[in-house]
Amino acid sequence: VSASFSSPSTAATRLAPRAVDLEHFVRERQARWSRLESLLNEVDRLPERAVGAQRLLELVRLYRQTCADLNEARAYTANPQLLGRLNQLAGRGYRFVYRRSHARPTWAALRELLAREIPAAFRRERLVVLAAAAAFVVGVAVGAGAVLADPLNAERLIPAEFFTESPHERVERIEQEPERIDSTEDAAAFGTFLFSHNIQVSLLVFSLGALTLVGGIAMLFYNGVILGAVAATYVLDGVPAFFFAWVGPHGALEIPAIIFGGAAGLRLGCALLLPGGLSTATSLRRAFPSVWRMLLGTAIVLVIAGLVEGSFSQFSARIFPYPLKIGVAAVLFVLLLAALFLRRREPEAAP
Amino acid sequence: VRSWRGRQILTPEHVEIELLPAGLGSRFLAFVVDLTLVLAVSSLSGQLLVSLLPGGFGMVVYGILWLGLQWGYHVFFEVRYAGVSPGKRAVGLRVVDGRGLPLSLEQSFVRNALRAVDALPVGYAVGAVACLFERYGRRLGDVVADTLVVRDARFGVFDRRMAGGRAFNSLRTPRLLRLIRHRVSLEEREFLGAVCLRAPELEDRARFDLMDEVGRFYRDRLEIEDTHLSGENLVRGLAGVLFAERSTPRARLESS
Numbered sequence: 001v002s003a004s005f006s007s008p009s010t011a012a013t014r015l016a017p018r019a020v021d022l023e024h025f026v027r028e029r030q031a032r033w034s035r036l037e038s039l040l041n042e043v044d045r046l047p048e049r050a051v052g053a054q055r056l057l058e059l060v061r062l063y064r065q066t067c068a069d070l071n072e073a074r075a076y077t078a079n080p081q082l083l084g085r086l087n088q089l090a091g092r093g094y095r096f097v098y099r100r101s102h103a104r105p106t107w108a109a110l111r112e113l114l115a116r117e118i119p120a121a122f123r124r125e126r127l128v129v130l131a132a133a134a135a136f137v138v139g140v141a142v143g144a145g146a147v148l149a150d151p152l153n154a155e156r157l158i159p160a161e162f163f164t165e166s167p168h169e170r171v172e173r174i175e176q177e178p179e180r181i182d183s184t185e186d187a188a189a190f191g192t193f194l195f196s197h198n199i200q201v202s203l204l205v206f207s208l209g210a211l212t213l214v215g216g217i218a219m220l221f222y223n224g225v226i227l228g229a230v231a232a233t234y235v236l237d238g239v240p241a242f243f244f245a246w247v248g249p250h251g252a253l254e255i256p257a258i259i260f261g262g263a264a265g266l267r268l269g270c271a272l273l274l275p276g277g278l279s280t281a282t283s284l285r286r287a288f289p290s291v292w293r294m295l296l297g298t299a300i301v302l303v304i305a306g307l308v309e310g311s312f313s314q315f316s317a318r319i320f321p322y323p324l325k326i327g328v329a330a331v332l333f334v335l336l337l338a339a340l341f342l343r344r345r346e347p348e349a350a351p
Numbered sequence: 352v353r354s355w356r357g358r359q360i361l362t363p364e365h366v367e368i369e370l371l372p373a374g375l376g377s378r379f380l381a382f383v384v385d386l387t388l389v390l391a392v393s394s395l396s397g398q399l400l401v402s403l404l405p406g407g408f409g410m411v412v413y414g415i416l417w418l419g420l421q422w423g424y425h426v427f428f429e430v431r432y433a434g435v436s437p438g439k440r441a442v443g444l445r446v447v448d449g450r451g452l453p454l455s456l457e458q459s460f461v462r463n464a465l466r467a468v469d470a471l472p473v474g475y476a477v478g479a480v481a482c483l484f485e486r487y488g489r490r491l492g493d494v495v496a497d498t499l500v501v502r503d504a505r506f507g508v509f510d511r512r513m514a515g516g517r518a519f520n521s522l523r524t525p526r527l528l529r530l531i532r533h534r535v536s537l538e539e540r541e542f543l544g545a546v547c548l549r550a551p552e553l554e555d556r557a558r559f560d561l562m563d564e565v566g567r568f569y570r571d572r573l574e575i576e577d578t579h580l581s582g583e584n585l586v587r588g589l590a591g592v593l594f595a596e597r598s599t600p601r602a603r604l605e606s607s
Contacts, residue, residue, distance in 0.1 A: 044432065095451065098363070192410055207491070
């Protein structure tokens, strides 16, 4: 009667060729699995340089053994607990053994990122930046053209909440009333609100571009139309200088920043939706280095723009005359473009 | 509740590892924990900064800090702690690269930037809907960054004593053992083991129905003629035969 289920069978069977005592299998190897788990728990919390050669070698050895155990266990059983645990251990081991090594974050690396890598990313992706800028500029032209052709279009294009008073009245009111911002607290609070809000908007434009391409272009175009229409109403009402002095100083940074955010989205959207001959995963991974640097650059520019908008932009002509404000706007715009797009001397290659 | 397909990774050791996507509920829970932490830290530091630093300076620092916390919190933990933020640790989740590796700084940046869309219009509605339709149950940010939130909880200890251990088993006959070898697959053996392991958790009525159904199936499959055997006894007996320990003393086997 020794012909039990676990005896070796000769014919082709649907069970494992040599039925294995799973309890024995587990008992024999449980110790190494637990050891691997505790090692992985340790190194998860450690910086890379603190791992140490001894621990590393043991971890790699245990990881390989566990991989073999997983393959073996799959042949013997479909037990969800056992396979789940081994699968998880092998996965964690794989993540540790084959990960990219992290460079230690240093101040030098941060300076390098800000001074060289972000501008380089923008220069590398200048085509999408141009495309995003074109969508925006076409929007401005369409908006302005529509209003100049027929002033009634302004009411159709510009959201109703901006239509409380005519540009002319608004200019008079703002230039007569006491200053809106009369303390640094107000300026700081308003600026902070503005850059938080603008970063949200840029991220939305970025995300829509990344997901749909068309959505990003449409958002840029729509924002352009509104700006163009508003500008045209001020021009028609005979107060263009007010508009440019009021919007210019921060707009010179804010508008490019939104275009940059949109461009980063378009770059990612191209990688996601038009991967060409590459797999989507590969084409996305090629886009990431440029995209995250462009996003970071966008956020930094928006913080600066928000602070300018909260303070300098809000002062009336009695304190800062229009020419000064428009001049500052031009200088900021040129500085921004020069910082990002002017080719710099490459650092000397190490001998 | 639907379960999503796992993603298969082939390691250089030629072992297939499966990445098991986490469900919506656990991810939302983890997010709520993280959000609470961010709000607590930022409101506390906000009070401090605004009252300590002169003029509007505290406000600006606080604004930048709030931005940094809101967007940098997830990036920091995902990169520094291999995809585990405090909330995810509490719930037992981990963000990994779509290829099974730790996610990189740039991936973390992108997946968190797309929260701007996923969080629309309120409470991550867009992200939740995307999860329902995506193959691996990912929100849009994870799709674009090619990352995956996986379950990282501890698995229960392997224990199958409850399934086996029937010293006297009328099913252990040479004829039935031969039929089992030919007609019961590996998966079915595990299924029967799982039924026995979970039976105590079932309600009496449900357990009876389940056992009856499974028993009827195997009664036909294995041509068992003993009509007096109840479904439950048949299933438990079969499981006992299937999981009989090799180390069982021969005397015990022979006595049956």
